Amino acid sequence: MTPASMAGKVALVTGAASGLGQASAILLAGLGARVWMVDINADGLADTAARIASDGGDAQVHATDLTEPENCAAAVAAVIATDGRLDALCNVAGRMSFVHTPQMSARDYGLTMAINLHAPFHLCQAAIPHLLKADGTIVNVTSTAAFVGQAYLAAYCASKAGLTHMTKALAMEYMHQPIRINAVAPGGMMTGIVTGMTMPPDIDRTLIDRFSGLRGLVEVEEVAQVIAYLASPAARGFHGACINMDRGITAG
Template structure:
């Protein structure tokens, strides 16, 4: 990062923090001095992340919950404020992806994709805005290179990530004259638990998959996490309505 990240005395909420990019983001914020409420459906993974955060001498609280419920999103924000007395940053990292031939995608998988990837960030933001305004805080949404290029077999995922990217810009315009910042980070493929547990139908056309596979390989999780933490911090005061692509050139052409 071009500017040192200092989150001492500040509090953050990070979703999807039981593993992968969410965990890396929580740790990046912890190293910068932030107290962190970490949220995920995976309670055991959250406990591991919390242990690593506490080793950094910051406070860490966990909330194991399914964010596909609007009420759970609102409760997550309330728990962060209750635990730390403030909220300075909301990092929407949690996400799901289901590969499928579009005619064969189940309604449950479609609805889950929309709920976790698009609705949950909205409800979290909605609940967090009053606290972030008070703290001159920031929202960072993790979208994807799939927001900018069509990717075969993941129509619902692409739609949610494009929607979240545009939601970020719309919120930035709505709050242009208020003390709150909205930004997004759009990574390419990373080696996370989502990638390792990904299930694909056996009869996919792999030449189509190759079209959105980076020629330079996978993106480093820590590189993305550091950018999320930077945008969440006062060091990124000049960023508002931005979407930073970290995809090793996937969306370049």
């Protein structure tokens, strides 16, 4: 999948301070887009912006907490106030934590759902009127956890399944209007979410191994390439799709 040029287009990428969001922002900027990068981590955003600038790209930083609905609307409003248009919304930010379900705190559950499901909804809600004017696109990052039950990740699985189905519902709602809405569902990747994660000491490792994948982890840059492709005009034939990139985890 080779993305088309994004010259003259404006993209908003969440989770851009690190990992997949950072890789996606850098790639979209390299394709010519003016990229608005959104994350709670201001230092990480500055690092991403510096990388883009060093390559001659164009990036804007918007540090905010996307767990608050009003901040999602404000992020889109900032883009429109400055650039007057939005061509692509890439909901990449995510959160996961391995935990025995009875021991998951209300705060942990709330943050997982807010970042993985509620924020994409509120961002889509704010962005869609502008994306319709630009014949734009939405790319949501879900997960293989949306399709395969994974032990100790009940909230994460629920949030990603919800985001996957929300993608399809929005695609149906706007079937006859000039907007494309798709998703990509990666398997495990070596990102900050994974490297900084802790697990309960008494988990059953055999249950974890069931969804670890026989071919290893997915490369972050490869997933970013698909995100950029779906965000670009090259993916005109995709609407309501969810592309699994999991090295065969959901094959059987």
